[in-house]
Amino acid sequence: MVVEVLETTFKDFFSVKLQLLRKQISDSLKKVFAENELLSVQLDSVQLDVDLILCHFLKKDRTWLLFNRDFEVEETLLKEIYEAVEKRKTGFPIAYITGHKEFFGLDFNVSPDVLIPKPDTELLVELGIRNEESGIKNGSGNVRRICDMCSGSGCVGISLAWSLLNDERFNGRKMELTFVDVSEKALKITKENAERILNCEKNQEKIEIDFNFVLSNLFDNVEGKFDLIVTNPPYVPRSQSLELLKDGRSEPLLALNGDVQKNGEFSESDDGLFLIRRLVPQCYERLNHGGTVIMETGEYNAEETAELFKLAGFKDVHIEKDLNGMLRDVAGRKG
Ligand SMILES: C[S@@+](CC[C@H](N)C(=O)[O-])C[C@H]1O[C@@H](n2cnc3c(N)ncnc32)[C@H](O)[C@@H]1O
Numbered sequence: 008m009v010v011e012v013l014e015t016t017f018k019d020f021f022s023v024k025l026q027l028l029r030k031q032i033s034d035s036l037k038k039v040f041a042e043n044e045l046l047s048v049q050l051d052s053v054q055l056d057v058d059l060i061l062c063h064f065l066k067k068d069r070t071w072l073l074f075n076r077d078f079e080v081e082e083t084l085l086k087e088i089y090e091a092v093e094k095r096k097t098g099f100p101i102a103y104i105t106g107h108k109e110f111f112g113l114d115f116n117v118s119p120d121v122l123i124p125k126p127d128t129e130l131l132v133e134l135g136i137r138n139e140e141s142g143i144k145n146g147s148g149n150v151r152r153i154c155d156m157c158s159g160s161g162c163v164g165i166s167l168a169w170s171l172l173n174d175e176r177f178n179g180r181k182m183e184l185t186f187v188d189v190s191e192k193a194l195k196i197t198k199e200n201a202e203r204i205l206n207c208e209k210n211q212e213k214i215e216i217d218f219n220f221v222l223s224n225l226f227d228n229v230e231g232k233f234d235l236i237v238t239n240p241p242y243v244p245r246s247q248s249l250e251l252l253k254d255g256r257s258e259p260l261l262a263l264n265g266d267v268q269k270n271g272e273f274s275e276s277d278d279g280l281f282l283i284r285r286l287v288p289q290c291y292e293r294l295n296h297g298g299t300v301i302m303e304t305g306e307y308n309a310e311e312t313a314e315l316f317k318l319a320g321f322k323d324v325h326i327e328k329d330l331n332g333m334l335r336d337v338a339g340r341k342g
Contacts (some may be wrong), residue, residue, distance in 0.1 A: 014314035023085060025061070025145040028078035032092050033057045039096045045254045046098050056101050063105040064088050098255020115200050120192035122262040127303070127329045128239055131336055132300045134327060135167040135237045140339075142234070143176055146299075152180040152231065154293070156286070158186040159262060161197035163237050165204050172205070172214050185219040187229055189271075191260060194222055213335035224269065225282075226289045232298070236290050239303040241265045242312075244279040265308075279308050284315060291319040294341040301338045309334035 023031075036053050040046045040136045049056070058069050064087055065072075065080070078086070091104045097279025102108040108115050111132055117123055139151065155164025168184055176238045186201065188194040205216065221229050222237045243251065245266035247290035252260065261271075267280035274281040283304070290300040300321070304312045309326050316324045329335035 022079040024076070025078040025080055027070065028080055028085075028088070029057055029061065029072070032060070032088070036092065036095060043160055047252075056095060059101050059105060060088060060095065065109075069301045079179060079217070097259055103257060105126045108160070110162045111169075112161075113161045113162075113166060113169060113204055115162050115165075116196060116203070118192075119161055119257045120190065121196050122258050124160055126237045127331075127335055129166075129331075130327060130329050131163055131237055131239060131301060131303050132166040132170070134336055134338060135163070135235060136170050138235055138299050138301065139167075139171060139177070142283075147234065149179070150183065151205060151235065152183045152185070152233045152295070154185045154187065154229070154233045154236045154238075155197075156187050156225065156236055157240045158188045159193050159239075160199040160274070161186055163239055164197075165201050168201075168205055168216060171242040172216070176194045177214055179214075181217075182216040183219070185221060185229065185233070187223050187226070189222070189224050189267070190259070192320060193259075193262075194220055196248055210317045226293050229293070232293050232295045234295055234296070236294060236300040237302075238286070238300070239265070240282055240286055242279045242283060242303070242305050242308060244277045244305075244307075245273055246277050247279070250252060260286050260314045278311070279305055280311060280315070281292060283308075283312055287312070288319045291321060291341060295340060298341050300341075301336055303336050306332070306333035306335065309337055312337045313339075 033053055036056065037050060040050045040053065058072055059073055062069055065086055094104060100123055102117050103119055106116055106118065108117045108123050111129050114123055158164060164184055164186055168182060171182065186197045188197060201218055223229050241261065241263050242265040243263045245264050248260060248263035251263065265283060266274045266276050266281040268274045268281065269285065294300060302312065313324050313326055316337055316339040322337040322342040326334050326340065327336040
C-alpha cells in the first residue's frame with residue numbers, strides 16, 4: 008500500500024520530510040481527481056484535504072504543519088496516512104476519514120452512519136434560535152419542549168441548544184430536548200455528540216436541560232407534544248440520491264432518499280417528498296397550540312412542501328432562502 012501511493016523515489020525511505028510529503032500527496036490526489044469526472048469537483052480543495060489528513064494523523068494544527076516543514080514523519084504514521092489518502096482517492100470524504108466535522112462552530116463526531124453536516128443546514132439552526140428569541144418576547148412558557156426529528160449527527164438540535172445555553176436571555180428556563188432517528192447507529196452518534204458537546208454547558212446550570220433519544224420511525228414511538236420541531240429529513244428524489252452516491256461520498260442512502268415508504272422500501276414517487284408527505288401532518292399533530300415547525304427541503308421541492316404545510320393546517324407558512332439564495336427551509340405555525 009505504501010509503495011503504491013509513493014513515487015518510486017520514496018520507496019526505500021523509512022521517514023519522509025513533511026514538506027515533501029505534503030506536496031507528494033497533493034500531486035497524487037490532484038492526478039486522480041483530474042482523471043475521474045465524478046471526482047473532478049474535489050480538485051479545488053485538494054490542499055485543504057491533504058492538510059486535514061496530516062493534521063489528523065500528526066495530531067497538530069495547520070499552522071504547525073507550515074512551521075515544521077522539515078519534520079520527519081515516521082514509517083508507522085506514514086502507513087496510516089497513505090491508507091487514508093487511498094480512501095480519499097475513491098471519493099471517501101475527509102470528514103469520515105478524520106471522524107470530525109465542524110458545524111455552527113462546534114465539533115461533531117461523524118461516521119458513515121450519519122450524514123455529514125452541511126453548511127446549508129446552519130440556516131435551520133438560526134431559524135430555530137430566532138423562533139426561541141421571539142418566544143421570549145411574546146412571553147412563551149418557561150419550559151420549552153423541542154424536537155430534532157431525523158437527528159443524524161445531532162448537529163441541528165445540539166447547535167440550537169448550545170446557542171440557547173450560551174445566551175443569558177434564556178437563563179432560568181428549562182428545555183426538554185428530544186432527538187429522533189430511525190437508525191440505531193445514527194442515534195448512538197447523536198447521543199455521543201449531545202453528551203460531549205452539551206454536558207459541559209449543562210454543568211453551568213444556567214438552563215435546566217433534559218435529553219431524550221428516541222429510536223423511531225418519524226413520531227411512531229415519540230411521546231407528547233412540542234413547542235418547536237426542527238427537522239432536516241431525507242428529501243432528495245430517489246433517482247438523484249442514487250446518482251449522488253456514485254461519487255464515493257459513502258453517506259447513508261437512508262439519510263438522502265426522500266422517496267421511501269413507511270417500511271423503508273423505495274416508493275414509486277421520485278420527487279423526494281414521499282416521507283415529507285407523512286411527516287408534515289405528524290408535525291401538526293405533535294405541536295402544541297402556537298408551536299412552530301421548521302423543515303429543511305431541497306430548493307427543487309420547497310414550494311411543494313409549503314403547499315403540504317398549508318394543507319395540513321399550518322398558518323404563517325413561509326420559505327426561507329439560504330446564503331446562496333436557494334429556497335431551503337419551510338416554516339409554519341400551528342394556529
Ligand atoms: C438528511 S439526514 C439529517 C441528519 C442531520 N439532522 C443533519 O442535518 O445533518 C436525515 C436523517 O433522517 C433519518 N431518517 C430517515 N428516515 C427516517 C424516519 N422514517 N424516521 C426517523 N428518522 C429517519 C436518517 O437516518 C438520517 O439520520
